Amino acid sequence: MRARINGKAGGRPGGMSRGGASIQDVAREAKVSIATVSRVVNQPTLVTEETASRVREAIKKLGYVPNAYAQGLSGRGGKVLGIVLPDIFGEFYSELLRGADGEARRLGYHLLVSSDAHDHGHPTRNENLAFGLIDGLALMMTEPNVELWRETLDAALPTVVLDAEVNEPGVDSVSVDNTEGTREATEHLLSTTAPDRCFFVGGPKENFDTKARAEVFCATLAAAGRPCTEPQVSCGEYSVDWGRAWGRERQRGAGLKGCAVLAANDEIALGVMQAAQEAGVRVPEDLKIVGFDDTRLATLVRPSLSTVRVPLQEVGAAAVRLLVERVTDSEKPATRMKVGTKLVVRESSRA
Amino acid sequence: MRARINGKAGGRPGGMSRGGASIQDVAREAKVSIATVSRVVNQPTLVTEETASRVREAIKKLGYVPNAYAQGLSGRGGKVLGIVLPDIFGEFYSELLRGADGEARRLGYHLLVSSDAHDHGHPTRNENLAFGLIDGLALMMTEPNVELWRETLDAALPTVVLDAEVNEPGVDSVSVDNTEGTREATEHLLSTTAPDRCFFVGGPKENFDTKARAEVFCATLAAAGRPCTEPQVSCGEYSVDWGRAWGRERQRGAGLKGCAVLAANDEIALGVMQAAQEAGVRVPEDLKIVGFDDTRLATLVRPSLSTVRVPLQEVGAAAVRLLVERVTDSEKPATRMKVGTKLVVRESSRA
DNA sequence: GCGCAGCATGAAAGCGTTTTCAGGAGTTAT
DNA sequence: ATAACTCCTGAAAACGCTTTCATGCTGCGC
Numbered sequence: 001m002r003a004r005i006n007g008k009a010g011g012r013p014g015g016m017s018r019g020g021a022s023i024q025d026v027a028r029e030a031k032v033s034i035a036t037v038s039r040v041v042n043q044p045t046l047v048t049e050e051t052a053s054r055v056r057e058a059i060k061k062l063g064y065v066p067n068a069y070a071q072g073l074s075g076r077g078g079k080v081l082g083i084v085l086p087d088i089f090g091e092f093y094s095e096l097l098r099g100a101d102g103e104a105r106r107l108g109y110h111l112l113v114s115s116d117a118h119d120h121g122h123p124t125r126n127e128n129l130a131f132g133l134i135d136g137l138a139l140m141m142t143e144p145n146v147e148l149w150r151e152t153l154d155a156a157l158p159t160v161v162l163d164a165e166v167n168e169p170g171v172d173s174v175s176v177d178n179t180e181g182t183r184e185a186t187e188h189l190l191s192t193t194a195p196d197r198c199f200f201v202g203g204p205k206e207n208f209d210t211k212a213r214a215e216v217f218c219a220t221l222a223a224a225g226r227p228c229t230e231p232q233v234s235c236g237e238y239s240v241d242w243g244r245a246w247g248r249e250r251q252r253g254a255g256l257k258g259c260a261v262l263a264a265n266d267e268i269a270l271g272v273m274q275a276a277q278e279a280g281v282r283v284p285e286d287l288k289i290v291g292f293d294d295t296r297l298a299t300l301v302r303p304s305l306s307t308v309r310v311p312l313q314e315v316g317a318a319a320v321r322l323l324v325e326r327v328t329d330s331e332k333p334a335t336r337m338k339v340g341t342k343l344v345v346r347e348s349s350r351a
Numbered sequence: 352m353r354a355r356i357n358g359k360a361g362g363r364p365g366g367m368s369r370g371g372a373s374i375q376d377v378a379r380e381a382k383v384s385i386a387t388v389s390r391v392v393n394q395p396t397l398v399t400e401e402t403a404s405r406v407r408e409a410i411k412k413l414g415y416v417p418n419a420y421a422q423g424l425s426g427r428g429g430k431v432l433g434i435v436l437p438d439i440f441g442e443f444y445s446e447l448l449r450g451a452d453g454e455a456r457r458l459g460y461h462l463l464v465s466s467d468a469h470d471h472g473h474p475t476r477n478e479n480l481a482f483g484l485i486d487g488l489a490l491m492m493t494e495p496n497v498e499l500w501r502e503t504l505d506a507a508l509p510t511v512v513l514d515a516e517v518n519e520p521g522v523d524s525v526s527v528d529n530t531e532g533t534r535e536a537t538e539h540l541l542s543t544t545a546p547d548r549c550f551f552v553g554g555p556k557e558n559f560d561t562k563a564r565a566e567v568f569c570a571t572l573a574a575a576g577r578p579c580t581e582p583q584v585s586c587g588e589y590s591v592d593w594g595r596a597w598g599r600e601r602q603r604g605a606g607l608k609g610c611a612v613l614a615a616n617d618e619i620a621l622g623v624m625q626a627a628q629e630a631g632v633r634v635p636e637d638l639k640i641v642g643f644d645d646t647r648l649a650t651l652v653r654p655s656l657s658t659v660r661v662p663l664q665e666v667g668a669a670a671v672r673l674l675v676e677r678v679t680d681s682e683k684p685a686t687r688m689k690v691g692t693k694l695v696v697r698e699s700s701r702a
Numbered sequence: 703g704c705g706c707a708g709c710a711t712g713a714a715a716g717c718g719t720t721t722t723c724a725g726g727a728g729t730t731a732t
Numbered sequence: 733a734t735a736a737c738t739c740c741t742g743a744a745a746a747c748g749c750t751t752t753c754a755t756g757c758t759g760c761g762c
Contacts, residue, residue: 022748033712038750048710068484069423070748073717078420078484080463089449090647091442098440101466110484112431113464115452133419133429133461240651270651277653296441300591300621301652302628373718384742389720399740421718424747 021062029058041066072133080110081323082134085162086141088115091295092238092265092312096162099316100138107324109135136323138162158326160319164208165336172322174315174337178209181308181341182216185262185290187224188306188343192288192351193260195226201246201272202264203238210235210264213292217262238264243271251279257286260349266291266298269305273348288349303347310341372413380409392417423484431461432674433485436513437492439466442646443589443616443663447513450667451489458675460486487674489513509677511670515559516687523673525666525688529560532659532692533567536613536641538575539657539694543639543702544611546577552597552623553615554589561586561615564643568613589615594622602630608637611700617642617649620656624699639700654698661692 072078140162160172202210236242263269269291291307298305423429491513553561587593614620620642642658649656
């Protein structure tokens with residue numbers, strides 16, 4: 001229960017905010033009606049310059065800032081967008097967020113961030129979402145199970161889904177077109193390594209991107225005349241640990257030497273690299289590795305990591321842009337946006 | 352301008368939200384007054400079980416979710432906290448945010464995230480802050496210049512400052528106690544390296560933490576009988592690039608071999624390590640390196656990085672906790688909280 | 703000089719809650 | 733049986749803003 005300050009708030013002239021001057025105070029100070037104050041703020045052309053300047057002065061003097069709740073309530077929307085991510089930890093989400101934040105800032109919106117990590121996809125999420133507070137929602141699903149988010153998607157709230165294509169009417173989406181980048185990467189590996197020594201180490205089996213990337217990987221191998229066998233594609237999770245585990249396992253078996261690995265993200269790639277280093281297998285001389293995402297990680301490790309660039313900041317920014325468009329124009333038809341991917345060759349896969 | 356839906360919203364029975372069922376609709380459906388509905392939601396004990404269950408049913412049927420704006424406006428606060436960081440990019444902020452997010456979630460609050468990166472400490476920030484929307488503000492200042500934030504600090508808004516001690520009445524702070532960790536780290540380096548070959552590579556010169564760490568570093572050297580000379584402490588920025596630049600410079604000069612470096616964060620340490628590797632200087636055989644923060648980076652690189660652990664997630668969580676306490680009890684005296692630091696020895700500094 | 707258009711302003715409704723106050727129905731004590 | 737309570741519920745005010753509608757004023761054309 002917040003303390004309520006009745007009537008005029010005393011104290012410093014400038015700088016009050018909450019519990020500070022209201023539109024009423026400004027109106028009184030400038031000797032006009034609250035309607036006029038509101039107009040000065042929102043539709044300045046409707047007010048005489050003389051009146052307006054008097055009002056502006058009063059606003060300044062009292063340090064008036066419109067109360068966002070009241071604005072929201074009276075139908076203007078509070079300029080807040082929600083963004084829900086599986087987690088907000090690590091370079092991947094970090095970059096996504098940064099893109100979204102920048103764009104939101106540019107468009108005059110605020111970002112309400114929420115990560116799923118603490119109550120993994122549990123339906124209680126919906127309650128947590130501050131529905132009614134946010135004007136739009138950018139949603140990145142952990143699991144491909146759209147039904148988990150049924151309620152959310154059905155809500156009459158502008159929504160854009162990140163990094164997954166959904167077939168919901170009226171729901172925008174921004175996803176990654178893995179085709180080009182994956183193909184490039186695979187061909188790049190094939191240029192130095194025999195098809196049957198190429199491996200794809202994926203994230204979660206049901207993950208949209210992992211699935212897409214695995215598919216293109218196999219297709220490219222097939223196009224090279226050597227359809228990939230089952231053991232050449234493995235799935236796990238998007239983590240260094242999984243990559244390392246896969247690498248050790250392989251090393252114990254047929255060995256990593258002479259192989260090439262395309263990982264479904266940079267973390268996995270890094271894990272594989274660590275396993276190789278542990279075993280004394282040199283990268284890139286004995287083992288080629290290509291990651292995915294081109295997070296900062298790729299340039300931080302040695303040897304630097306070849307990777308497929310995904311413009312994550314753009315994805316975040318695009319999501320926000322789409323959302324704002326939809327918020328301001330609810331008639332806008334649903335947009336399915338795709339951003340391209342491209343191979344970036346660094347040290348870990350050099351011939 | 353959002354479309355306004357007048358009167359009852361048609362459409363699907365469940366799942367509406369914005370423009371969806373209001374407390375009025377629920378009241379009508381359950382044949383009670385809105386006051387009763389509100390009570391069922393907020394103070395269930397005041398309502399007969401029979402009435403309450405009827406109301407709950409109506410709520411469920413209509414998919415009613417309280418409108419946060421209205422709640423905010425009517426004095427209950429919208430359960431939103433703002434958090435402003437210099438940037439939201441990289442492992443450091445990532446971890447801080449994760450801690451804050453988790454705690455906020457636990458306490459039933461939402462997090463409005465905003466990074467300073469796009470308009471570096473510019474006063475327009477204040478307008479951007481959704482004042483009036485947030486119940487409290489966690490603020491991490493880029494620069495030590497408190498005056499830049501004067502307006503913000505003066506605002507009658509519960510505020511907690513992160514990672515810096517401020518002397519503002521009524522403003523809480525959560526900062527890092529660098530003493531213990533820095534001392535441990537310095538002594539650790541001194542155990543293998545001569546005092547005059549130990550270096551501190553800092554972040555920005557005015558940064559609170561860099562200053563504190565440099566000081567302890569020097570004091571520890573002095574305690575070991577060999578006060579540090581000027582060139583042993585350098586400042587730059589918190590980046591890999593700066594660390595690498597420092598390393599190259601030193602290598603060009605007296606050489607890195609046989610030295611020990613304490614960096615002000617893990618990124619700088621990593622940069623130094625890269626410079627060493629470039630020059631064929633082995634870590635830790637020829638050069639000991641200790642970082643700061645213990646971000647995930649430290650365990651991802653090879654050799655793994657010895658570092659001083661700063662419980663960043665705890666810092667984030669504590670900030671939120673303090674903020675919520677202050678929001679709910681505005682009389683609470685200002686708290687200055689400090690979290691400790693501790694050396695974690697990994698490979699990069701082994702004897 | 704009169705009527706009418708056009709413009710600047712004010713009054714008031716409405717947004718969806720919470721909360722205070724008052725009243726009505728039972729219950730218990732006298 | 734009545735007074736005094738207790739419990740539950742409803743009516744209504746308040747929160748601060750946007751927006752519609754009405755009104756008074758100015759100036760123009762006839």
